[in-house]
Amino acid sequence: MxxxxxxxxxxxxxxxxxxxxxxxxxxxxxxxxxxxxxxxxxxxxxxxxxxGVAKGSAQPAAGARATVIVDVPDMTVEAAERLATLLGAAALSGDAESRPLTINTAFDPATGAFKVVLIAAPVDAARMLEMIEMGLSK
The missing domain is CATH 3.90.105 (Molybdopterin biosynthesis moea protein, domain 2)
Structure with a gap:
């Protein structure tokens, strides 16, 4: 079997x-x-x-990787939580064959600064940037 x-x-x-x-x-x-x-x-x-167990060998996926840092000034706590949740859900929506995607978010409530650090394949990074733009337009 x-x-x-x-x-x-x-x-x-x-x-x-x-x-x-x-x-x-x-x-x-x-x-x-x-x-x-x-x-x-x-x-x-x-x-x-x-x-999240990869099939076959333990070799990392080949191909170009993009590291993107996005700074968003003047966000409310609620907007930052909503955007972080949206991005986290989008990052988890891949399957076992998807190339790894790493996303970290940080929010400073004193200054209202929200930061996103994204490491992914260029096409996946572009999609995540579109998600960020969509999340900011709400």
């Missing part, structure tokens, strides 16, 4: 999570599983993709 099916308990042990947490991820649609009778079974490849 190429990709064995795991029980919730086996998946929880592999992820070092509680089985109820794995069930919550399944019910919320974050982790794909198949229901067999009253129990769930998780394909090992889907579990690896969920956990």
């Amino acid at each position: 190429a990709n064995p099916l795991l029980t919730v308990e086996e998946a929880a042990e592999a992820l070092k999570l509680h089985p109820k947490t794995v069930l919550r991820h399944i019910r919320e649609g974050r982790l794909e599983a198949t229901r067999i009778g009253k129990a769930y079974r998780i394909d090992r490849a889907k579990l690896d993709a969920f956990a």
